[in-house]
Amino acid sequence: NAGVTQTPKFQVLKTGQSMTLQCAQDMNHNSMYWYRQDPGMGLRLIYYSASEGTTDKGEVPNGYNVSRLNKREFSLRLESAAPSQTSVYFCASSGQFRGLNTGELFFGEGSRLTVL
Amino acid sequence: AQRVTQPEKLLSVFKGAPVELKCNYSYSGSPELFWYVQYSRQRLQLLLRHISRESIKGFTADLNKGETSFHLKKPFAQEEDSAMYYCALRRNTGFQKLVFGTGTRLLVSP
Numbered sequence: 758n759a760g761v762t763q764t765p766k767f768q769v770l771k772t773g774q775s776m777t778l779q780c781a782q783d784m785n786h787n788s789m790y791w792y793r794q795d796p797g798m799g800l801r802l803i804y805y806s807a808s809e810g811t812t813d814k815g816e817v818p819n820g821y822n823v824s825r826l827n828k829r830e831f832s833l834r835l836e837s838a839a840p841s842q843t844s845v846y847f848c849a850s851s852g853q854f855r856g857l858n859t860g861e862l863f864f865g866e867g868s869r870l871t872v873l
Numbered sequence: 874a875q876r877v878t879q880p881e882k883l884l885s886v887f888k889g890a891p892v893e894l895k896c897n898y899s900y901s902g903s904p905e906l907f908w909y910v911q912y913s914r915q916r917l918q919l920l921l922r923h924i925s926r927e928s929i930k931g932f933t934a935d936l937n938k939g940e941t942s943f944h945l946k947k948p949f950a951q952e953e954d955s956a957m958y959y960c961a962l963r964r965n966t967g968f969q970k971l972v973f974g975t976g977t978r979l980l981v982s983p
Contacts, residue, residue: 790970
């Protein structure tokens with residue numbers, strides 16, 4: 758099993774360009790998440806999807822959109838990239854046990870995005 | 874709102890020394906606390922959670938509700954413990970998403 762796979766691993770954009778980060782998991786998890794990791798700021802939740810068909814804003818959703826395409830896939834879109842969105846982005850997923858979210862997140866390898 | 878504070882950005886110790894990575898939280902309810910670790914060139918992964926009351930790789934963490942703390946401890950640090958450590962909290966109501974602290978980099982020198 759690959760676990761959580763996200764693409765691309767690296768991307769350089771110019772201000773105003775758009776792009777989509779792709780994420781897929783093969784663990785049959787209900788919940789998926791997008792975090793960004795910045796020095797001194799830790800991991801901040803951008804958007805999450807508690808289950809297929811639902812998405813909700815996290816702590817820092819401005820400038821981003823998401824799509825839960827199916828149970829496996831959860832994409833993050835930057836419509837008009839800004840230098841403040843330069844970051845490392847992590848996708849994660851979590852499963853359930855007896856109907857409750859286990860709380861254990863499985864992370865992808867990260868996508869390093871630079872906006873010039 | 875819930876918040877997790879890790880006051881130390883960097884903790885540097887010598888091999889064999891005791892280690893304590895601090896984590897304090899604010900949340901009005903009964904939270905669930907976790908420690909996640911990111912080793913060099915590896916994915917972020919769960920290290921331990923407070924409800925398990927287990928020791929993983931020699932690390933333990935006790936939830937102190939009076940002091941609202943969940944410090945991570947190890948009596949004798951090893952070089953392979955060098956990594957980024959994140960404390961995380963999830964509330965016990967609603968959808969239980971995780972809130973992370975800012976992380977502490979542990980550097981264990983020989």
